[in-house]
Amino acid sequence: MSTTRSRLRPRALVGPTIGATVLALALTGCGGSSESASSAVPGAAPSSAAAAAQDVLAGAPVADVAAILPGSTMERIKQRGELVVAEALDAPLLSQQDPANPDQVTGFDADMAKALATYILGEPKVKIVPPATETREALLANGTVDVVFNTYTITPERAEQVDFAGPYFSSGLSIAVKTGNTDIKTVDDLDGKKVIVGANTPAVTAVPEKAPNAEIITFGTDPQAVQALTQGRGDAYVQDVTLLASDAVSNKDITVVGSPFTSEPYGIGLKHDDAQMKQFVNDWLEQIYADGTWTKIWQNSLGTVVQGEAPTPPEIGSVPGS
Amino acid sequence: MEALLDNAGPLLQGLLTTLWIAAVAGVGALVLGVLVAAARVSPVPVLRGVAFGYVQLFLNVPLLALLVLFVFALPDVGLLMPLATTVVVVLVVYEAAYVAEAVRSGVNTVSLGQAEAARALGLTFVQSLRLVVLPQAVRAVVQPLGNVLIALVMNTALAAAVGVVELTSATNKVNLVEAQPIPIFAGAGVLYMLVALTIGLLSGVVERRVAIAR
Numbered sequence: 001m002s003t004t005r006s007r008l009r010p011r012a013l014v015g016p017t018i019g020a021t022v023l024a025l026a027l028t029g030c031g032g033s034s035e036s037a038s039s040a041v042p043g044a045a046p047s048s049a050a051a052a053a054q055d056v057l058a059g060a061p062v063a064d065v066a067a068i069l070p071g072s073t074m075e076r077i078k079q080r081g082e083l084v085v086a087e088a089l090d091a092p093l094l095s096q097q098d099p100a101n102p103d104q105v106t107g108f109d110a111d112m113a114k115a116l117a118t119y120i121l122g123e124p125k126v127k128i129v130p131p132a133t134e135t136r137e138a139l140l141a142n143g144t145v146d147v148v149f150n151t152y153t154i155t156p157e158r159a160e161q162v163d164f165a166g167p168y169f170s171s172g173l174s175i176a177v178k179t180g181n182t183d184i185k186t187v188d189d190l191d192g193k194k195v196i197v198g199a200n201t202p203a204v205t206a207v208p209e210k211a212p213n214a215e216i217i218t219f220g221t222d223p224q225a226v227q228a229l230t231q232g233r234g235d236a237y238v239q240d241v242t243l244l245a246s247d248a249v250s251n252k253d254i255t256v257v258g259s260p261f262t263s264e265p266y267g268i269g270l271k272h273d274d275a276q277m278k279q280f281v282n283d284w285l286e287q288i289y290a291d292g293t294w295t296k297i298w299q300n301s302l303g304t305v306v307q308g309e310a311p312t313p314p315e316i317g318s319v320p321g322s
Numbered sequence: 323m324e325a326l327l328d329n330a331g332p333l334l335q336g337l338l339t340t341l342w343i344a345a346v347a348g349v350g351a352l353v354l355g356v357l358v359a360a361a362r363v364s365p366v367p368v369l370r371g372v373a374f375g376y377v378q379l380f381l382n383v384p385l386l387a388l389l390v391l392f393v394f395a396l397p398d399v400g401l402l403m404p405l406a407t408t409v410v411v412v413l414v415v416y417e418a419a420y421v422a423e424a425v426r427s428g429v430n431t432v433s434l435g436q437a438e439a440a441r442a443l444g445l446t447f448v449q450s451l452r453l454v455v456l457p458q459a460v461r462a463v464v465q466p467l468g469n470v471l472i473a474l475v476m477n478t479a480l481a482a483a484v485g486v487v488e489l490t491s492a493t494n495k496v497n498l499v500e501a502q503p504i505p506i507f508a509g510a511g512v513l514y515m516l517v518a519l520t521i522g523l524l525s526g527v528v529e530r531r532v533a534i535a536r
Contacts, residue, residue, distance in 0.1 A: 134497045138504055158501040199482070199491065200498050217405070217485045218495075224394065228485070231397040233405070 050104050053111045056296045060118045061287045063280075073277040074120055077146055083117040086131035086145040086269070090221065092246045093301050094151060108242075108301040109149040112168065115293060116147065116268075119284045133200035137161040140271050147281070148269030151240065153202050159321030163274060164267030165281035167322055168294075170314040172260025173203050174241035176248065178229060179255045184236050187261040190214045196225050196234035203238040206262050222247065229254060240264065245305045265319045282316050289313045325500040326509040336492025337513055343406065343488060344475045344517075347413035351474065352467070354414060355421020356460070360451055362422065363429050373422070380419035386480050388412050393484045409481040417474045424466040428459030461532045468525025472518045479514075489513060 068074045077083055087109050089097040098104040105128060114124035129145050136152065139145045140162050151171075154164045177184050184190065190211035197203035199218040207214055217234050219225040222243055229237040230253045237244070241260045248256050268285075270277050288294045295310045303310055316322070326333070361373035380388075392412050393405065403411070432455050440450035460467075482491035493510040497503050 134494055134503050134507070137501050155501070157499060161501045196485075200494055202498075204495055204498055218487070218491065219485050220483045224390075224484075227394050231394070232402065233397070233485075 050098075050106050052300045053106060053114070053297070056111065056293060056300065057114055057118055057124050060115045060293050061284070061291060062122050063119050063284070067280065067283070068120070069276055072280075073146065073271070073274055074280055077120050081121065082125040082127045083113065083120060083147065084127045084129060084145045085113040085117075086129050086136055086139050086148040087113055087150050089128070089130050091151070091243065092222075093242060093305065095149070106301070108169070108297060109151065111297045111301060112268075113147070113149045115288060115297065116281065116284060119287075136269060140269055143271070146270075150269070151264075151266055152269045153264045154267040154319050154321045156321045160272075162272050163270040163278045164322045165270055165278050166267040166285060166316060167265035167314045167319055168268060168285055169266040170311070171240050171242055171264045171266065173206055173238055173262045173264065174244050174256055174260045175258055176226075176229065176237045176239065176244045176254045176256050177235065178232070179253050181235070181255075184257060186258050187211060190236055190238075193235040194233070196228050196237040198222060198225055198239055201239065202262065202264055207238050210261060226251060226254060242302050242306065249305050265314060265322070267322055285313075285316055323505055325496070325502045326505055329496040329500065329506075332492050332496055333489070333510065333513070336487060336489040337517075339406075339486070339492075340475070340478050340488040340490075341517070343410055343413065343478045343481065343486070344471075347410050347417065347478075348471050348474055350410070350414035351417035351421050351470070354418035355470075356425055356456065358418055358422035359425035359429065359459075360456065362426055363451070363455075365447060377419045377422055380416050381423070385412070385416050385477055386483060388416055389480055389484050405485050406481075409478075409484065409486050413474060413477065417470060417477070420470045420473070421467065424463045424470055425456075425459055427466070428461075428463035429455060431462040432458045458534060461534055464525055464529040464532065468521055468529075471525075472521050475517050475521065476514065 063074075068078055087095045087105070089095065089105060091107065091109070094107040095105060095109040096107050098106065113126050113128075117126045118124045129139065131139055131145070131148065131150055133150070136148050136150060137158070140148060148162075152158075152164075154167055158164070175184060175187065175190070184193065187207075187210045190207065192213045193211075193215070194217060195207050195211070195214045196217050196219060197207060199220050204216065204218060207216060217228070219228055222239065225237050225239065226247050228234060230251075237254070239247075241256070244254075244256045248254055268281055270281065285294075288297075294313050298310045358373045358376055361369040362377070364370060364373075389409065389412050392408050396403070396408070436454055436458065437450060440454040445453065478488055479490040481488050482494065485491075487495070489510055493506055497506045500506060
């Protein structure tokens with residue numbers, strides 16, 4: 001009897017604990033929306049790639065003093081002494097932070113950003129702001145970053161919010177399946193299947209266009225999507241072909257089938273209505289296309305997993321919105 | 323603004339999914355939470371221990387970690403649930419810990435004499451808890467339970483990270499095409515705020531209705 005009573009009023013001391021709990025609850029409640037797009041992917045960033053990138057940057061062009069117009073964005077960057085770039089830290093071959101050495105970020109986008117910094121400043125001084133894909137336009141508009149190198153596909157809608165230099169690379173979406181699956185060979189076979197795509201990638205809209213009856217499942221990061229594919233949550237995974245190629249190299253459970261079924265022209269995001277800066281960056285692209293710097297950057301990154309010769313860089317201004 | 327109105331369809335569809343997940347998980351969390359709270363004040367040491375461990379575990383592990391664990395680790399041991407079901411299960415077990423703590427604080431508001439009187443009348447422990455103590459305890463913590471439910475609605479946004487197309491995920495998709503993050507996310511924020519305000523107002527009304535005049 002007496003024990004029962006004491007259980008019903010377990011302890012008078014408990015008041016402060018509960019207060020703290022409710023406070024903690026209120027605090028966690030505020031942080032409702034969370035973006036998990038930053039799980040680091042190990043691998044694909046050997047230090048030899050960094051060394052090779054340094055060699056390329058040593059030979060990269062530097063702008064004439066005359067090209068840095070007074071009062072321009074370029075001049076402001078030069079006075080600040082570093083280029084502020086929005087780029088990912090978790091995209092193998094494109095922009096991947098070395099887990100053992102966080103200062104080292106390598107890949108195609110990362111090296112392009114360093115080459116642009118070299119062009120303006122004479123040295124590859126880059127400050128990276130990891131963007132969420134949904135905040136890139138805002139980061140440019142409010143001046144948090146100077147440029148975006150983030151597999152940023154040029155579209156007419158986006159071109160109303162930001163300016164695009166380039167395109168500086170042309171990629172496309174491709175299909176990966178679990179190794180041994182022979183049902184799916186082309187994008188037409190996706191109709192009626194469960195298709196995994198990366199959240200905030202062009203595949204979210206491209207797959208329903210080509211396969212209207214496909215069920216779309218989105219995951220925040222590439223490793224999650226690969227895991228989901230191998231666990232059977234979907235029949236196929238649609239993603240940029242370069243990313244799929246690097247996944248397939250490190251994971252024998254998935255296979256890339258067919259060739260890309262879309263064309264994704266990547267542009268360098270710049271603040272809207274900054275024609276001087278856009279012209280300046282396009283001039284820089286022309287130079288690195290012509291002198292082979294672009295090709296070397298490609299060979300050091302994407303070229304390590306993609307078969308064959310380096311592609312020809314896309315023509316500047318060749319797509320709507322650029 | 324135009325970007326918002328043009329995409330009202332997918333956003334409202336996402337809102338419906340959010341409300342559906344929150345409603346099912348909310349009911350589940352309230353039921354499980356009250357059971358856990360009852361176990362925590364029970365005279366059975368094993369039950370008390372298990373309930374204590376349960377509450378400590380789920381108060382101290384981040385929800386996102388639980389979601390990723392349930393979505394990606396369970397299939398490796400052979401349990402492959404649909405994504406939305408997994409999210410509801412995780413939200414129920416997670417929020418139940420918070421409900422249990424709120425209800426336990428309510429139990430502490432019930433005067434000792436109530437329990438003594440119930441036992442003196444010959445009610446068993448379960449009867450006195452069910453008929454005398456818990457009804458008064460829950461009435462005392464209507465507002466805190468409302469706050470737990472608001473937190474639960476906000477926490478459904480984490481489902482976007484594991485592939486469920488609720489309001490946050492739908493907002494992301496719309497923004498992907500429109501590229502106007504500020505109006506679009508502000509719009510989604512207003513929708514979340516409306517849901518939270520509604521729950522807050524309702525719990526205020528319920529609290530006044532069921533308040534015990536002492």
